[in-house]
Amino acid sequence: MSTPVQGAVGPATGQNSAATEPAAPTRRGTELLLLGFAAFVVSAALMLVEANQEQQLTLRIVWYGLAFLGLFAVAHVAVRKFAPYADPLILPCVALLNGLGLVMIYRIDLAMTEKALRAGREINNDVPKQILWTTVALALFLAVLIVIKDHRTLTKYSYTFGLVGLFLLALPAVLPSFIAPTINGAKIWLKVGPFSLQPGEFAKILLLVFFAAFLVSKRDLFMAAGRRVLGVDLPRARDLGPVVFAWAVSLGVLVFQKDLGTSLLFFGTILVMLYVATERAVWVVLGLTLFVGGAIIAYNLFTHVQQRVANWFDPLATYADAGGGYQIAQALFGLGTGGIGGTGLGAGRPELVPLANTDFIAAAIGEELGFIGLAALLLVYTVLALRGMRSALAVRDTFGKLLGGGLSFLLIMQVFVVVGGVTKLIPMTGITAPFLSYGGSSLLANYVLIALLLRISDAARRPQTGARPRPVPQAPIAEAHTVMVQRPQVERPE
């Protein structure tokens, strides 16, 4: 128990030696403690799988466990060094989700190996690859933390990010299919040797950074009222540019790549950022109208959209159809069989659901850990996103607020789209569950997202030393209010 105390005091005293005010705790000790807790939960989960699958404790398992602990210890040290005031809950939440994801992928590997063995085939296990991806993702996480010392520097390259993002998004659609094959009806992958990448995952974040910077720089333009109709301030026609752009891009993704999930995610997030930047609900209404219009057009144009909607409406009715509700029905069977308490980790049959370790990993968790486990998982996501949102509220610059809010919303939006799809709340659109699902691109992109959130939260909680940053032209009352909540000991003269 000595570690938290040291962690809390050490860096703070070093930085604030000149200041008379009490040092703000870095809370790194809390983070380490919570990481330890996450490691404990993940190890317990792995042991349950082992027990229920009657596997012997082989060296392989020890290796998995150590790899997990080691990786996050490195991440923790890096945060301690490069973002000492970052929110202490974010990294443990991610570690817990990533660890449970690895356990689940390993567990499904066991089932698939068994199945393949009985059919006389051989398959490659996914979990070693996922551990490799986790390592690469954490390296990328470190790189982002080290390179980006201040998130505001990102605004300098916003147009570059925007262009690169668009390029990545469009890449699979324009490349020939031997390098960009169509998998499960969507043309969003790039195949390089044994690895496949989804450049769209990175494009999401790049475009989000671009939009945050763009909206901040042009914010006053959007704030300016257009015509007033029926008591509502309509934006001027030329200011509709960004929202129309977002709409066009997401529709393009839908049409050329047949990727409903990314399209939905992209559009929803941009809309929310527009709303946060302008503080006008009318953007949301306008955006939703465009979305509904686009959805109706897509429904009428594309049979695969119609099929998805039919599968959503009644997966049991289209159970036997080609491309029908078999997968969702199997997920529902799994969730129903799991019930409240679940079958127990390793004691269910999650492998009966196709794509159990990627898009449908939430169904596997709902089956084996039950409603309780699924609810706990959703709450971990909620804590993660709300901590991100809290950092966005607390950070002082508008870009940070917009980016933090956008990233947090993107995270929850992903969870909503994939878990909602699996549990038949909304039509299934085929995206991965952040940190849980098997898949390198999603993992890498989400670790970048987390690195940025940590950077913003570090800026939000870092005590201000020396000259204050140049005053930011934004609503002072809202600013003061935030600081009151966050740090009551600092009295602001304004």
Place this chain on the structure above:
Amino acid sequence: MNTPLRRVGLAMLGMIILLLANATYIQIIKADDYREDPRNQRVLLEEYSRQRGKILAKGANNQVMLATVLPTNDRLRYLRQYTAGPTFAPVTGYYSVRYGAGGLERAEDEILNGSDDRLFVRRLSDLITGRDPRGGNIELTINPDAQTAAYDAMAKAGFAGSVVALNPKTGEILAMVSTPSYDPNTLSAHDGIAQEKAWKEYNADKRKPMLNRAISETYAPGSTFKLVVAAAALEDGKSKDDQVTSTDRLQVGGSELRNYNRGFCNGTPDGVTMEVALSLSCNTAFAQLAGDLGPQKIAEQAAEFGIGENDLVVPMKVEQSCLGPSASCMTVADKAALMQTGIGQRDVRLTPLQNAQIVATIANGGERMRPQLVKSILAPDLSEISRLDTDSLGRAMSRDAAGQLRDMMVASEAKTGGDGKREGLTIASKTGTAETGNDPKNTPPFAWYVAFAPADDPKVAVAVVVESQDVAATGGKLSAAIGRATMIAALGGG
């Protein structure tokens, strides 16, 4: 900018709450629907991985495990194994992951898989002590020696057909053989490909190895049906010494009915006693007798023997035996049909079990006992849960009439050739050779032998039917030896 951020935060919470509410609906409210959906294999697979109960049978001085489980290292955990698979297959049935279960495995599935209510208390204690739930065991009434003797005799001769042996006093089924048979071990194999290959082979085989001829196939009884006519006549007040016609030909409808040897019965035109007519199996005498008794009395007597019963389970469902065509099971069309029925031709069809019941009833002094296959149900620890109750199904004929019929059958046995007679063992029997097909003179007949022994204190009754390949075959030659061997084995004389 903080107000819209807070609202977005609330919206994020709202999305999670929607997901939680939906998960509650799927996993708690609708859980049972999904769990019990017939397309959900999970519950079934869970049963397959339980330690299934044994099926066993006790011989005179040995106990044979007919079906056991072998622990395996794969996901199904237990491999079902059958001792002398083909011999006992009509009794045990099969247990296949892919194709479900058949025979007793299906009929007593709840006991064997441990879900039966009678095992509940034990399951509860298993839960507390942490042992895996195990299935209950089933002890059969089968006499392994008789079953083996009957199967070996049939299989060695390459006959297709069936042997059923009953204990006339209790209704216990001592042997239930069907040939050609199949090996249930091939269907319970965990190798999916081997399983599929065996299943397809058995089902494609024209000799129908998976058909349980003893209870699921009906045959024209031929001359063995004369026992039913004789019983009806005795019950009607006749005695075995009463004179019946010995004519060499009888006009029936548009055709002529003749004796087997084409001459007079016993070589005399002056009439013979019923006993002589039965022992020589004279067709004209019993056709005339049936015609004289009328459809009412024949149908009543047949029903008292169990013909027409459609709800008999042993516990496998027994096919209905009928006098008439299946649409009107117990009605005989006209007098011509009645006379033909009297010698076991036309539409009358009996299962081998039904024919065995008829001789067993005669052997038991006219009282018919319910045929049963399960002697006792045992808990996993082999303590007895329930035991067979002998169940009288009513009196088919008076004790005196049954005694006279026994004497007639003893006389018949004296006239029957074939191997396997044993010094000092008095057998009462009747043979039959049933014509089949549209061209009976050129189609191999069914050769029957029904009997019980010892005649004065019957301990075993048997029915043998052989779907012969030989156009000139008669019951005596083919079936009698098998019937005798079965009875001698059942009496403990190997």
